[in-house]
Amino acid sequence: MDLDLGEDQQAIRDAVGGFLEKEVTPERVRDAEPGGFDAEVWRGLVDLGVAGMGLAESRGGMDGGLLDLALIAEPIGAHLTPAPFVETATVLRLLERVDAGAALADRFAETLASDASVATLALRPARSGTFRLVPAGAVADLVVGLDGDDLVALDAAPPGVGSVPSNLGAAPVSDRDANAGERTVLESGDAARTAFTAALDDWRVLTAGWLSGLADRALAIGVEYATSREQFGVPIGSFQAVSHRLADVSTEVEGARLLYREAAWSADEGLPRMGVLAGAAYLFASETAQKSAEESLHFHGGYGFTLEYDIQLFFRRAKTVALALDAQTPLLHDLAGRILQGSGRDLIGVGGG
Amino acid sequence: MDFNTGERGELFRREVREFFAEHLTDEVRQRVRETGTVHDWKLHRALGEKGWLAASWPVEYGGQEREASEMAAFYEEAALAGAPFDGLLTTLIIANTIRHVGSDEQKREIIPPILRGEVLVALGYSEPGSGSDVASVRMRAVRDGDEWVIDGEKVFTTLAHESQYVILLTRTDPEVSKHAGLTMFLVPLDLPGIEIRPIHTLGGERTNSTFYAGVRVHDRWRVGEVNGGWDVMGVALTFERTVTGGKETVRLLERFVEWAREATDADGRPRLEEAPVREAIARTAIRNEVSYLLAQRANWVAASGGLPGVEGSQSRLFYTTRFQRTASELMDVIGPEAVLDHNAEGAPASGHIEHAHRHSQVGTIYGGTSEIQRGIIARRGLKLPSAR
Numbered sequence: 001m002d003l004d005l006g007e008d009q010q011a012i013r014d015a016v017g018g019f020l021e022k023e024v025t026p027e028r029v030r031d032a033e034p035g036g037f038d039a040e041v042w043r044g045l046v047d048l049g050v051a052g053m054g055l056a057e058s059r060g061g062m063d064g065g066l067l068d069l070a071l072i073a074e075p076i077g078a079h080l081t082p083a084p085f086v087e088t089a090t091v092l093r094l095l096e097r098v099d100a101g102a103a104l105a106d107r108f109a110e111t112l113a114s115d116a117s118v119a120t121l122a123l124r125p126a127r128s129g130t131f132r133l134v135p136a137g138a139v140a141d142l143v144v145g146l147d148g149d150d151l152v153a154l155d156a157a158p159p160g161v162g163s164v165p166s167n168l169g170a171a172p173v174s175d176r177d178a179n180a181g182e183r184t185v186l187e188s189g190d191a192a193r194t195a196f197t198a199a200l201d202d203w204r205v206l207t208a209g210w211l212s213g214l215a216d217r218a219l220a221i222g223v224e225y226a227t228s229r230e231q232f233g234v235p236i237g238s239f240q241a242v243s244h245r246l247a248d249v250s251t252e253v254e255g256a257r258l259l260y261r262e263a264a265w266s267a268d269e270g271l272p273r274m275g276v277l278a279g280a281a282y283l284f285a286s287e288t289a290q291k292s293a294e295e296s297l298h299f300h301g302g303y304g305f306t307l308e309y310d311i312q313l314f315f316r317r318a319k320t321v322a323l324a325l326d327a328q329t330p331l332l333h334d335l336a337g338r339i340l341q342g343s344g345r346d347l348i349g350v351g352g353g
Numbered sequence: 354m355d356f357n358t359g360e361r362g363e364l365f366r367r368e369v370r371e372f373f374a375e376h377l378t379d380e381v382r383q384r385v386r387e388t389g390t391v392h393d394w395k396l397h398r399a400l401g402e403k404g405w406l407a408a409s410w411p412v413e414y415g416g417q418e419r420e421a422s423e424m425a426a427f428y429e430e431a432a433l434a435g436a437p438f439d440g441l442l443t444t445l446i447i448a449n450t451i452r453h454v455g456s457d458e459q460k461r462e463i464i465p466p467i468l469r470g471e472v473l474v475a476l477g478y479s480e481p482g483s484g485s486d487v488a489s490v491r492m493r494a495v496r497d498g499d500e501w502v503i504d505g506e507k508v509f510t511t512l513a514h515e516s517q518y519v520i521l522l523t524r525t526d527p528e529v530s531k532h533a534g535l536t537m538f539l540v541p542l543d544l545p546g547i548e549i550r551p552i553h554t555l556g557g558e559r560t561n562s563t564f565y566a567g568v569r570v571h572d573r574w575r576v577g578e579v580n581g582g583w584d585v586m587g588v589a590l591t592f593e594r595t596v597t598g599g600k601e602t603v604r605l606l607e608r609f610v611e612w613a614r615e616a617t618d619a620d621g622r623p624r625l626e627e628a629p630v631r632e633a634i635a636r637t638a639i640r641n642e643v644s645y646l647l648a649q650r651a652n653w654v655a656a657s658g659g660l661p662g663v664e665g666s667q668s669r670l671f672y673t674t675r676f677q678r679t680a681s682e683l684m685d686v687i688g689p690e691a692v693l694d695h696n697a698e699g700a701p702a703s704g705h706i707e708h709a710h711r712h713s714q715v716g717t718i719y720g721g722t723s724e725i726q727r728g729i730i731a732r733r734g735l736k737l738p739s740a741r
Contacts, residue, residue, distance in 0.1 A: 001422060001653050002355040009354070067354060223735050238738040243731035244724065250735055251667040255643035258650060262356045262642075280639045329632065336631035339638050340610070 003258075009071050016050055017075050024079040026310045032082035035161025036172035037139045042083040043116045045076075051085065052112050054092045059109040066093070066202060067264035070209035074257070077213030080317055084118050084136035084172070086206040091119035091144050094199040095153075100186045104153055108142060117141040118158070121199050123325050126178035135324055137174035138164045144186070144199070147178045151192035156181025169320025201278040204325070205267065208260035208281035211321055215253045215285065215292040218314040222246060222296030229301075242299055249292045256281075256288040276342065279335035286322035293318040358649075362422030369427050372403065373434035385437045386695060389559035392440035392473065392515055401470020406445065414452070415468055421656030425649070432600035439558075440473045440512050447474040447520050449592040451539070454577045454585055459539065463518070473516040474539070477507040477563065478586075485725055487522070488531045488583060492565065494523035494538065501525075501538065501575070503568040509719070510563040513549050516542055519563065520589075526580050535582030539574050540565075556712035591660060602644060602676050605709050606637045608702040609683050616687075616701065633686045640675040647671050663734035666726040673716035674723060680710040 005013065024041055032038040045051045050072050055061025062068070069089045076085050095101030095108065111117040122131035122145030131137070131145045138161050143154045154176070163174045187195045223246055226237030236242050263277035293315040297304040304311050325331065381393050400406050409424050410416025419427075431438050448467045451459050466472040483489040492505025503523060513519055519540050526534030542549075546568040552560045577585035613625040613634075624630050647668040651661040661668075683706050684691035695704030717723040731737045 001358060001649055001656075003650060003653050005354055223737065227737060235738045237731075237735075238740045240724070240728070240731075240740060243735070243737045243740075244727040246735055246737065247670070247727035247730035250730055251647070251671050252643075254650070254664075254667055255647055255671060258646035259639075259643055261354065262646060265354060265356050276638070277642070279635075280642055283635075284639050284643060329628070332632045332635040333628070335635040335638070339634060340625075340631075 003261075005071065009068060012050065012053075012068070013071055013075060015048060016045075016072055019044060019048055020075055020079040020081060024081050026080075026313065029080045029082060029313055033170040034166060035138065035164050036082050036170040037084070037136070037161050038082040039116065041081060042118070045081075045083055045085060046112060046116045051088055051116070052092065052109060054089050054096065055105065055109055056096060059105060060113060061092070061109070065264075065268040066205055067261065067268050069093075070206050070260055070264040073206045073209035074213035074216075074260075077210030078217040080214065080313055082170075082172075084120060084139065086203065086210055087120035087136040087140065088112075088118055089206055090121045090199055090203045091142065093202050094121070094144060094186075094195065097198070098151075098186050098195055100184065101153070104142070104155075104184060104186075111141065115141075119144070121145065121203055122176065123200065123203065129178045131176045131178055133165075133173045134176045136172050137176050138162075138172040140176075143176050145176075145178065146192060146196045149189050149192060150185045151187040151195050152178065153184045153186055154178070154181050155184070167320065169317040171317075171320050171324070197275075200325070201275055202267070204278040204282035205260055205263045207321060207324070208256065208263065208278075208285035211282075211285035211289040211318070212253065212256045212260055214314055214318060214321075215249075215256055215289040218289070218292040218296045218311065218318070219246065219249050219253055221311055221314070222249075222292075222299050225296070226299050236299065245295055246299075249288075249295050252284075252288045253292060256285045259284055273342070276335065276338050279331065279338060282325070283328070283331055283335065286318075286328075289314075289318040290322060356649075358425065359420070359422040361420060362426040365419065365423040366426035366430055369405075369430040370434070372399075372405075373430060373436055377434050377436055381437070382435060386557065389553065389557050390512070390515060391437040391558055392512055393437050394470075394515075396436065397440060397473075398470040400441070401468060404468075406441065406470055407468040410452075410468070414464060421652050425652050429600045433604055435604060440515065443476050443512065444472070444474045444516075446476070446589055446592045447518075447539070450520075450585065450589045451576065453588050455539075456573065458573055459576065463539070472518065473512055475510050475513040475516040475519045475542075475561075475563075477510050477513075477519045477521040477540075479509045480506060481508050485722055487586070488535065490522050490524055490535065492521065492523045493527075494521075494525050494536060494570075496525075496572075497569075499572050500569045501572065503538065503540070503565045503570060505565055507563045507565075509552070509560050510549070511558070511560040513542060513561045513563050514551070514559075518542060520576070521565075522582055522586060525582075529580070532583045534580055535586070536579050537576040537582040537585040538570055539576050540568065540570050541574075544568050544570065554715070556715055557708065558712070558715075600645075601709065601713075602637065602641050602672070602679055605676075605679060605683065605706065606634065606641060608705045609637070610634060612687070612702040612706075627686075629686050633683055637679050637683070640679060644668075644672040644675060663730055666721070666729040667734070669721070670723055670726040670730070673713070676709070676713040676716055680706060680713050684710055 053062045053064040054069055057063050073086055095105040118140045119142040120136040120140035122134045122143055125146040139158050159174050164172055226242050227235055229236050260281040263281040266274045266277050297311045297315050300311055303309050376396050376399050404417055407416040408419045412418055444467055448464055451463055478487050480490050494501045494503045519542055521538045521540050523536055524534055525536040546566045548564040550562045552562055613630050616624040651664040651668045654661040654664050687701050690701050693700035694707050732739055
């Protein structure tokens with residue numbers, strides 16, 4: 001057991017953190033609304049090398065594992081960064097894994113460097129030839145998704161942020177035509193479903209990292225406000241009715257962080273528990289991010305309800321990202337199914353492995 | 354970053370699992386359930402013979418110097434097996450405290466029989482008037498030559514009726530501030546003037562009230578300095594915090610899944626196919642994993658030489674509150690039969706979940722209430738201003 005980050009991991013996080021702190025201010029996040037995409041910020045992440053971190057070194061990437069990526073997703077989420085890091089990283093890992101993805105990965109590596117192109121995974125299979133509400137679908141040049149028995153990659157011009165349906169979290173979602181542009185079949189049949197499931201698990205873990213970052217920052221904003229805001233002659237954070245609820249949130253934020261990291265680590269180690277942990281990490285981070293943002297908003301009193309304060313930005317994105325994949329009930333059922341398929345104490349536990 | 358518990362931990366885990374499979378019989382479990390005494394001398398001595406009561410101790414004390422991962426595995430397996438180890442926990446807290454702050458004589462006299470599994474020590478901190486505010490104890494100890502005369506009452510002196518000793522937090526100077534006038538004594542329970550009365554609890558466990566009337570204790574039983582009791586308490590609490598991250602909720606989920614696989618609804622369909630049953634399994638598994646990770650984190654901080662203050666409180670807060678919620682929710686999912694207890698024919702999971710619902714209520718109270726834990730997290734972790 002060693003919960004310290006590796007030296008390289010820490011160095012990259014510091015570099016990304018510095019960039020985000022300087023560039024991705026709350027004003028910048030607001031300016032990107034309602035489309036939810038800031039091309040300059042995305043370009044910045046490309047130039048830092050983190051956008052293509054998951055690509056093989058031969059393609060100009062860093063051969064980063066899922067843990068390396070998730071550790072970056074966390075500060076990116078903390079800043080509510082309007083750039084499709086999680087989406088692109090998910091697809092690049094998929095392309096690196098499937099044989100038919102090699103040529104696409106080569107090409108994408110080039111356009112990523114030259115044009116800061118965007119890739120995304122359609123999280124739900126196509127219905128009637130359409131991928132509905134694709135994350136970063138408004139700006140993605142490459143969309144990968146499951147269409148019937150095929151896992152397909154669509155190289156097609158994105159519809160742009162003008163196509164974004166007005167939504168709670170100003171997420172750059174868009175519907176995408178499953179037959180548009182240049183269509184490559186990556187896998188078919190069981191292999192397609194297996195590859196799609198693996199990609200969804202990657203997305204779950206990266207998104208859990210993103211949401212853990214959001215939860216952590218929302219908590220920090222709440223703590224800061226409770227420390228400086230005075231009522232009845234004392235800081236409101238000295239009231240146990242406030243401080244104890246923040247203590248609960250901080251405990252859950254620590255838990256969410258540990259869980260996404262364990263899930264990512266288990267993926268890199270090739271452990272079969274990864275699927276269970278990915279499902280658990282996404283659900284728990286979703287719950288925690290929402291609770292953190294809600295509690296923090298509440299402790300702002302009337303100001304938390306105004307658009308002027310930043311906490312509403314966190315509140316709106318927490319729910320939006322928690323619902324990006326599916327309703328909560330089917331997510332729980334999916335997780336239960338995986339737990340019950342596992343054998344013995346280690347999967348049921350879930351811990352102890 | 355590495356989430357592996359380590360090869361040594363896993364090797365030891367297997368050994369511990371086999372030990373409990375052999376020594377923890379249904380007869381023992383049944384006796385524990387009927388008497389509420391969460392201790393078994395035969396099992397305890399067998400642990401002593403294995404050298405496992407001294408598993409983490411230095412070799413000079415006859416210990417095995419096992420690493421943190423091995424100790425975590427030991428406590429996890431003990432909990433998973435449902436081993437009655439309340440006596441082990443309290444006794445080892447005091448053994449460790451004596452090792453750090455006790456006199457050489459105390460070490461010679463007390464530690465070997467403790468590690469052989471022949472002696473238990475009960476904790477005498479709480480009084481009827483002082484729980485969370487533990488430094489407010491009123492029990493008096495007055496010096497009389499080489500002896501001290503102790504008068505007062507302790508409550509929740511769990512296992513006093515099986516123990517050879519009790520550690521008492523007493524007031525030796527009522528004139529100074531409340532933390533400054535305390536002294537700790539290790540008191541043999543067979544001294545004249547001590548009375549033990551049972552208290553029966555909601556969880557089925559027996560604890561005790563203990564009464565001390567003019568009990569004369571030689572000064573050699575004093576632990577730490579006169580009026581230095583609060584410092585000793587600090588050492589003891591450190592060991593209390595680093596002891597274990599519970600696995601009772603894992604056992605709870607296992608029993609629930611077993612039940613769901615066998616139970617059927619009115620139409621003969623397995624309850625395991627019901628949506629609420631499956632959702633409860635998923636929710637519980639998530640909480641269990643987070644509990645496990647928070648405990649591992651506290652252990653890791655301790656193993657790295659730190660004091661897991663905030664981390665320990667977060668671990669304990671999360672685990673104990675989720676244990677309660679989970680037991681209650683699982684009963685809700687089961688339905689009317691869930692209230693049948695282990696004495697009833699056909700009780701779901703042999704009454705295990707119903708018992709957990711009752712038993713889990715104490716987790717958020719002893720060893721620092723949830724409110725105490727939240728206070729530690731808020732002030733030390735979040736740096737929020739204190740109410741005082």
